Amino acid sequence: MGVCVTNIARTPESVVEGYQGAEVATIHEAQGRKGLLASYMKPIYTGVKIAGNAITVEVAPGDNWMLHVAVEQCQPGDILVVSPSSPCEDGYFGDLLATSLKARGVRGLIMDAGVRDTATLKEMGFPVWSKTVFAQGCVKETVGNVNIPIVCAGQLVNPGDLIVADEDGVVCVRRQEAEKVLETANKRTANEEAKRARFEAGELGLDIYNMRERLAAEGLVYVDQKDY
Amino acid sequence: MGVCVTNIARTPESVVEGYQGAEVATIHEAQGRKGLLASYMKPIYTGVKIAGNAITVEVAPGDNWMLHVAVEQCQPGDILVVSPSSPCEDGYFGDLLATSLKARGVRGLIMDAGVRDTATLKEMGFPVWSKTVFAQGCVKETVGNVNIPIVCAGQLVNPGDLIVADEDGVVCVRRQEAEKVLETANKRTANEEAKRARFEAGELGLDIYNMRERLAAEGLVYVDQKDY
Amino acid sequence: MGVCVTNIARTPESVVEGYQGAEVATIHEAQGRKGLLASYMKPIYTGVKIAGNAITVEVAPGDNWMLHVAVEQCQPGDILVVSPSSPCEDGYFGDLLATSLKARGVRGLIMDAGVRDTATLKEMGFPVWSKTVFAQGCVKETVGNVNIPIVCAGQLVNPGDLIVADEDGVVCVRRQEAEKVLETANKRTANEEAKRARFEAGELGLDIYNMRERLAAEGLVYVDQKDY
Amino acid sequence: MGVCVTNIARTPESVVEGYQGAEVATIHEAQGRKGLLASYMKPIYTGVKIAGNAITVEVAPGDNWMLHVAVEQCQPGDILVVSPSSPCEDGYFGDLLATSLKARGVRGLIMDAGVRDTATLKEMGFPVWSKTVFAQGCVKETVGNVNIPIVCAGQLVNPGDLIVADEDGVVCVRRQEAEKVLETANKRTANEEAKRARFEAGELGLDIYNMRERLAAEGLVYVDQKDY
Amino acid sequence: MGVCVTNIARTPESVVEGYQGAEVATIHEAQGRKGLLASYMKPIYTGVKIAGNAITVEVAPGDNWMLHVAVEQCQPGDILVVSPSSPCEDGYFGDLLATSLKARGVRGLIMDAGVRDTATLKEMGFPVWSKTVFAQGCVKETVGNVNIPIVCAGQLVNPGDLIVADEDGVVCVRRQEAEKVLETANKRTANEEAKRARFEAGELGLDIYNMRERLAAEGLVYVDQKDY
């Protein structure tokens, strides 16, 4: 038994586009330090950043059958987010599935398991964040679920949530909060730019953030090494 | 006590050459999903692929003495496959040993432990797949074995077996099966090319592989999100 | 309560400079196979090598407040070495702190935890060796220590010790031993160059290092495969 | 900023009681193989089994302040379920907090981090399932959340969900499904008892489950070793 | 496609019995420090030791179908040794299968994956060494192999090889070497008893093993702390 939920609500593309200018670290801060997938999720090649709507897939260990079901649910601008029902490193995904997703306008894959054909995926320009790279093939025997809420790399992801991934990792933003979070993230980015100029000019964080007094209050003392 | 087996039988170079066109993932499928080394075996630099005959080496933890014994057994087209007798991350291998192997026409190293001098190895163009990179040096005190069957990264490797390694990992093919597996792999590659064209044209795996009926039989149901 | 030790003794720049020509693996050998940080310390991008004086920082888990205190203690040629008081993967460090350190002439960061903004750090050319990359933000609530002896990635590091890092990892040299170790390392490098020429010419380690007799004494026997 | 949700809906005690007779493995099967927390969650001592309503707590890394907030929300029959906002092994919990929880009738703790004072916890008879045992203390500086949905050890847990833990691990049952799942679990347990008698009598699973024909259809062949 | 090899050759029970008095550590030494399974293989309860003939099983990840095939091949005195074709932690084995094996006189299970129902297994007195304990259930969809050579926890195990397991772990002895290894192990045990008496009497290993001269030759020096 399994279910494939169709016609899911998505984050509007106008909002998604705005996320192209925001970094994963900033977005995570902007929504109150939440939504980050585990640090073991790594890009298979660097120099890429994607933002899009989550199509969620729950698969059995060593079984990638449901990926084919999920492909049909994808629209341009989507990102496939896949999680096995128990920990697995097998290679669920390779260049043929990537070709199929690319033909539908999908922007990338977030896979809490292994992927393969990585040299070809890089050539094709199909970005993937995964737990590992492993050539181990999968069977197609057990039905799973598409577009139900899943836990992927320690984070709850609902279908239609916004996914942003860059070299620092992957963050999930609730669809309902995507607009507000973007606004906060953009302010944060602007604020960081201002700070950067001051740091470049040699100002210290101790002064910029006015930390000295509070550090002393918390008990920080300075001692010359010759007196230590 | 240790043994170094000489004059081992090898896979004929005519067969080995054929493997240059086949990928690790495809070869592993072609031989019935077996022979893959563990996913922690990673190339120290990308963009390389090698195929060759295994010279096997069993070493003591933190002791790389036997590598020098093994070098003498190598012929052009060989690949050194090394496994410690208990788990170890030390740097068994660096640029001097690589220079020696390269002088003998060896194509690369598969090391279930650490290696070092990786920047130089990349410059030299000597490919290595290893468990980790670690500068820790080794002693030369304990005798091991060369060209006996070993377990490397979870996989049995016999001397003279065929080793293929690319960005997806490392696969071992039994010497006796190398010709047949290549044939199957080539057919598989050809078949994948045909499939790729259909995926590029937007056909779905659900239809190409005729999956819909069986999915329904296994209980997959489609539900519109507004009814879920 | 915490302490920031000021005016620490440093390795003279004349000595530090000399280390630019020595590799981590060689330095570690030159000082008797000691001083290597754990193999999980990886550069966030390749093709870099740094040498400099350690400014040490002990931070609370998930709390990067003390990094700002440490920045003020940095001089040109220093390297920041950071260790959490219990294991943590959070992203303690990003592009703003890197901008601040760069403005002070700091050469890089050694972080036994996570870092973020790695794409920008690479663009800026600010080298980092870390346990992982993770966008997870930190708080600024708990005081730690600057320039006390710390254990970083399994290795004791004193303020003012010499740190060298390249693609093979990170090594720490005691300030008091830095001059002598460099001398030994340079001899070792020269010796390796001589050896390399012989290996390139096809000589075997078995003969260069005169190993055959001792191997036989330790019980190594050669057996033709047909007799095995 | 943080929130503590009060007066949460709970699974009725009449249902919770029924779970005392069901095993974690059986419950997980009964609800369609879902709800299991990661296998690294281990009991600090064996010979215990608990069932109760989840009080959920999200804490900052290395900061156990919110546990005190959570204690006040606990009622007899509850189980505290705690997850740090990023991975952490620190000892969030010891005998004083256990004394406080015990005084309120709480049945145990599920901690996706470290705990300490384990010898005393065993003496007190306060059961804990945790990621590790670690004496490392926590600060009380950062506000988190109580009784919001959290991801604990890879599994979504809502406040008021049913938690069952035994030597095999921890399973979470949605509050709304708790009654139905118990019914299925009880049937499954009864069915297993019947099967057990047949296995004890020497019948084979091949016959009890009528597997022989399907195995042959899937290609299983029997070969005598002398012909293999 | 899969194969079940029948009528395998076994180690004679007269030899197997002899192993009841030998420890895993001693056996491993007696056969030249080989045959040990990885250190992550732990008993689910302590105070047990088993010795018997290996019935080997290769299973698909998350699929325990072949265990039922294997049960039929078991005879009194056998030990089931199971390895998944790619790494997996799922609970392949529980009390019903244990009941079936016990009814056939099987002495225990070596499982390079997860097991469940551990409280019941302990009650039943059915010993298991496994990679982990995890309640996650398996499917029965994919055929594997019985009684072919497998790699289990990093070690090659042939059907009919001798398996010995105690609190220190699991060791595999080749069937053909079982008699000779036992003899060596027994001598070793006797020798250790003699040594033990000398250690109890306060003699030092330095003297018993005559180490002082060789230590000095290798460069060991003694320095009083006040001169260090």
Next chain:
Amino acid sequence: MGVCVTNIARTPESVVEGYQGAEVATIHEAQGRKGLLASYMKPIYTGVKIAGNAITVEVAPGDNWMLHVAVEQCQPGDILVVSPSSPCEDGYFGDLLATSLKARGVRGLIMDAGVRDTATLKEMGFPVWSKTVFAQGCVKETVGNVNIPIVCAGQLVNPGDLIVADEDGVVCVRRQEAEKVLETANKRTANEEAKRARFEAGELGLDIYNMRERLAAEGLVYVDQKDY
């Protein structure tokens, strides 16, 4: 080359004795949350607690020769603390060495690697905290160091430092601070006893520690679930 430092300064037994009443968690807090060895250091059996002076040993990977050198340096009340120069899981220690140490009045072993003969060690009542249990034997070829400062499981340990180990783990106290830390630990224990009585009586930590105001100031809000 290696050194064995003799006649080391020790913590006076009068102080060591006082630590029998203090727990590892309390001692770690009493000295400002420092000194804890990594959480992977586990007792091989439960129900024990030891305190004593550190005899430190640095060994090569897979080489336990120096343990015999160290034994001679031990006095009644000492604890052996061993660390390999690179990570290793081999079984450095078994019942014969334990017999030798016991004969000298040594209280236990702290081993940042593997140990074996654990069933016998438990019978003998010789307590060990180790990284793992592994039967893998060691060679005796490489000289290391005794009674120099070492890093063991992430913590600096000097010879003569005080080691305390219980079920929560292992803590190291500097010899020079041992008396003062004990005093603080004892006060802390007394204070905890007072707190325990209040918790048992049902008082809340929120009130005992007067947290409510500060929590509100930090932004904690209470919301009834029906309004959330």
